[in-house]
Amino acid sequence: MKKNLCGYTRSEIEQLLTELGKKTFHGRQLYKWMYKNLVFDFEEMTDLSKDIRAVLSESYRISLPAIANRQKSGDGTEKFLFELDDGQYVESVLIPDDNSGRMTLCVSSQVGCALGCEFCATGRMGFIRDLTIGEIIAQPMTMRKLYGENAFDNMVFMGMGEPLLNYDNVMAAIDILTDSLGMMLGAKRITISTSGVARGIRKLANSGSKVKLAISLHASNNKLRRRLMPIANSYKLPDLMDAIKTWTSVYARRVTFEYILFKGVNDSKEHALELAKLIKGIPCKINLLSYNLVEGLDFERPSDEEVDAFAKILYPRAPAVTVRKSRGKDIDAACGQLAGRKNKS
Numbered sequence: 385m386k387k388n389l390c391g392y393t394r395s396e397i398e399q400l401l402t403e404l405g406k407k408t409f410h411g412r413q414l415y416k417w418m419y420k421n422l423v424f425d426f427e428e429m430t431d432l433s434k435d436i437r438a439v440l441s442e443s444y445r446i447s448l449p450a451i452a453n454r455q456k457s458g459d460g461t462e463k464f465l466f467e468l469d470d471g472q473y474v475e476s477v478l479i480p481d482d483n484s485g486r487m488t489l490c491v492s493s494q495v496g497c498a499l500g501c502e503f504c505a506t507g508r509m510g511f512i513r514d515l516t517i518g519e520i521i522a523q524p525m526t527m528r529k530l531y532g533e534n535a536f537d538n539m540v541f542m543g544m545g546e547p548l549l550n551y552d553n554v555m556a557a558i559d560i561l562t563d564s565l566g567m568m569l570g571a572k573r574i575t576i577s578t579s580g581v582a583r584g585i586r587k588l589a590n591s592g593s594k595v596k597l598a599i600s601l602h603a604s605n606n607k608l609r610r611r612l613m614p615i616a617n618s619y620k621l622p623d624l625m626d627a628i629k630t631w632t633s634v635y636a637r638r639v640t641f642e643y644i645l646f647k648g649v650n651d652s653k654e655h656a657l658e659l660a661k662l663i664k665g666i667p668c669k670i671n672l673l674s675y676n677l678v679e680g681l682d683f684e685r686p687s688d689e690e691v692d693a694f695a696k697i698l699y700p701r702a703p704a705v706t707v708r709k710s711r712g713k714d715i716d717a718a719c720g721q722l723a724g725r726k727n728k729s
């Protein structure tokens with residue numbers, strides 16, 4: 385089978401072309417055709433000579449994973465199920481924002497997830513494998529192929545998997561995404577959302593990458609967090625908060641805390657006050673979200689009034705608080721509902 389070039393970094397493509405006896409700038413041309421122009425047929429790469437095109441066609445291909453299923457929610461959210469070369473499935477979601485008119489693409493970074501958060505459908509699958517650079521970058525490439533250059537405005541690593549546990553591939557995909565010869569998406573339009581891998585946050589702080597950071601916090605103390613998210617056994621809250629402070633001070637940016645409210649679990653007045661105390665002094669925004677039901681799990685959703693009451697206690701104790709509406713609930717595309725199931729409709 386011909387080797388798929390999708391996912392090759394700029395330097396890997398340049399190296400490949402030099403190995404084929406060509407110049408590095410030929411590599412840059414090919415890279416641009418693939419990621420910027422989304423042209424996958426070597427014959428259409430008109431500024432490459434005929435012999436280069438022939439050599440490439442003989443041993444290589446450029447292809448994206450097949451879309452195994454596509455579902456559109458009544459609110460405009462669209463979920464895509466990709467079938468990968470080894471028969472595994474991952475999901476991406478395009479989420480419109482009614483207020484700003486912007487579109488956010490939520491992408492996956494792993495097949496399944498090792499972290500087993502109690503409320504998450506992906507966590508119940510267990511960890512299967514990391515996505516390759518190609519499988520990550522193929523998600524935004526597919527959206528642009530389908531909907532053109534403005535298919536999405538922002539991209540967030542909040543789909544299946546923990547992006548900071550697939551750090552190298554996620555960062556390499558971000559390099560292609562932000563490259564001026566690649567997909568040319570501003571780093572500030574990309575968010576890495578983590579369940580709290582403190583070591584990865586520190587690495588990100590040292591990387592120089594300008595991407596945004598979001599933390600799935602969901603608890604105001606470590607005991608509660610351990611109950612909801614086993615990762616709190618490895619990275620305790622003081623360690624996590626310390627890593628976050630390092631990131632916010634290195635980039636002088638604010639971090640986003642995601643806090644899903646579970647009825648009767650983490651949604652009391654005391655929890656709101658404790659949460660305000662926990663994040664005190666950290667430049668941040670808190671996104672509150674009501675739990676999205678997952679089949680087979682016992683958690684309940686608080687009412688909209690209860691969520692608003694929680695928000696009112698938090699603000700202005702916390703610098704910015706937003707209540708986020710769930711999107712795509714009717715197609716199981718909301719936060720925590722992605723399970724990579726085939727043909728669930």
Ligand code: SF4
Pocket residue numbers: 497498499500501504505506507508543544545546579720
């Ligand atoms: S919420 Fe995120 S980190 Fe937790 S199990 Fe689900 S995919 Fe993994």
